[in-house]
Amino acid sequence: MSDVSIDINKSSREIQEENHNKGEYTTFYDVKTKYKGILSWLLTTDHKRIGLMYLYSLMGFFLVGLTLAFLMRFEMLTPGPTIMDAQEYNSAFTLHGVIMVFLFIIPGIPAVFGNFIMPMQLGAEDVSFPRLNLMSYHLYLIGGFMALGSLIFGGTAIDTGWTFYVPYSLRTGADVILPLMAAFILGFSSILTGLNFVVTMHRMKVKGMGMFDMPLFSWGLYATAWIQVIATPVIGITIVLVVLERAFNFGIFDPALGGDPVLMQHLFWIYSHPAVYIMILPAFGVMSDVIATFSRRQIYGYKAMAISMMAIVFVGYMVWAHHMFTSGMSDFARAMFSFFTFLVGVPTGVKIFNWLATLWRGSIKITVPMFFSLASIFLFSIGGLTGLVLGALSTDVHLHDTYFVVAHFHYVILGGILTMFFAAFHYWFPKMFGRMYNQKVAMFGAIMYFIGVNVLYFPMFIMGYQGMPRRYYDYLPEFQIYHVISTVGSWILITAILTMIINLFYAIKNGRVEKGNYWEAMTMEWEDSPSPPPLLNFEKTPVFRHGPYDYPDFSDEKIEEAK
């Protein structure tokens, strides 16, 4: 690949078009930048490089969280202390939660694939505010290192659970302030990304593309971005209040000074419930793109899909107190929050049925991303339906704070979101790196992953139902069989994840070179741009020609008509 010779009298677009006419282009990896070496990455404003930096950082933090999860499951192999004591176990589940939630799954798909892919899906050269985008990455890094720093330098690591409920978080001797400030900074980073994406999707679409011409992945990010903007500030102020309360005794949450700890729980969940939609909506978006591509079909009910995501944002903002059914609330409030919880299942159901309807009479090709999507529909449905069990008032009293909740949450997160993170990784890998991974190894990993999630989390439903409380490091002997199965499941799952990650990272340098539209998808990032893309994403200013999923129709009626 040759360097661009630069004529200062020409715009970069003209230069790129000239090179295109000569039959060559420079990828964004090879383009000459103002800074050299590592600084050409750390100080870049290119959304693709920022997306990749997010990818590597996220994977690093993910592995730390995964290690903590492995240790926790290992501890639960036998009753009583196995490899750690109670205090270490409290710190382990807290740090696992903080790292996985704030550093991995919330930034997750939007920060990596949203940054890299979304502007290309719109036919744009970059996001609306590239420097702000870089700033959000820097804030993310600072927050990440603060969170890790408290793990290493903090004395006793934070042991409050990732929810840091008062009054315990005000009284514990562990290091609370550093991880909370980390969460605050990460929240800021999340807000800036969301703000940037909303403006980008309104202002940067290629000429002729309307809101309802965007691929559903972009729609998922749009819905997510709104939640990032409207929910995250609330956790920001909550964190500041807990920190100040702990440092100066303001009397806002401390019951000894007249504060109300339940109000803190409300403020916490006003953000943290919508936060699960920040996690899942981009995953829904990936799912729509992948299923359409590998069924070769127009997504069934495109507008319903887009609108249902916005409906989830709207209704999802009003369900937070279903985390607090046992905390002390009026019966009327509990009934309303339970009602809204059931209501949010409706748009989610619309999406599940529309995906299935898209598959119907499609020309289905089972690739790794497609396998993940199908597995995700299955696993997420289990997670979603058990969520309704917890959303019903009477059953929640029985199941609150048991392993049932843990199983439900992880079926949603690993079954619905991490699957789609890996689906997105496998789907856009050839786009991002211009190379292809070993699909057999990847498929092996994916199947192992599916088995691992079920073996790990299904026994938790049973023991939770029987009364095993969460966050306990010890248990009665009768629960041991479930804990042993679950721990074995964690080994299967971790092996699967490591297999996939090693396979993918090996292929970044050594994979087979694949330059074009590898999956023959119809969205702009595949059709109009080479892989890996040039600096400004497209060699020529792209033209909006057709909707994102205008695959030729192979339904019986159309074939009849053709005859």
Next chain:
Amino acid sequence: MSAVSETHDNHHHDHAGHGYGDNSKLYIHIFRDDLGSKVGMWLFLFTEVLLFGGLFFLYFGYRVADPQAFHDAALNLDVMLGAVNTIVLLTSSLTMVLAIVAIQRDSVKLSLFYLAVTIACALTFLVNKYFEWSAKIHHGIYPGSDHVAEMPQGEISFFGLYYLMTGLHTFHVIVGAIIIAVCMVFIVKKHINKDKYIILENSGLYWHLVDLIWIFLFPLFYLLH
């Protein structure tokens, strides 16, 4: 270093988004979208409103729980100082608008003058706040003090919220004053001029928000007895 501008349809905001080439042939891709910047600023203001929203939510909760304590505690605040600060901030919002109008009409000196007045108002506000807070602290009313600990619980919440909300607001006043000072530098250096004043407009929006929040804080703490 030369820059080549590229015109997009209805995009008129610039950022040095991409630079590539060596230093002798640096190429900067210029892209400008004023409306986009303004939309971004409004979204940011929305997040600010929600940040304070959490505190207003708490104020509402504790006031409903113990209205008598809030009534009693509010009598300790100096309405006069609060009223003066309200007038000062309202004036500063006016001068901010005048500064934007001045730059639109290309009167650089007038614009700088109005911005200087705005900063002066911000400083006046801060000085007032300093005297108000130090009087309170002198009387032993501050979070964690022994005097406060002896108060009824509702009053502890009142003073906790008083320090938090006015404190967070004061922090925003300081940030706003710094932003306006930066705008003045940009005007002198002609980064902000009569064709390109979106930064000043956005700073103005921020300043109005700071003003607006005070408009709510003043009656809630000082006037509602």
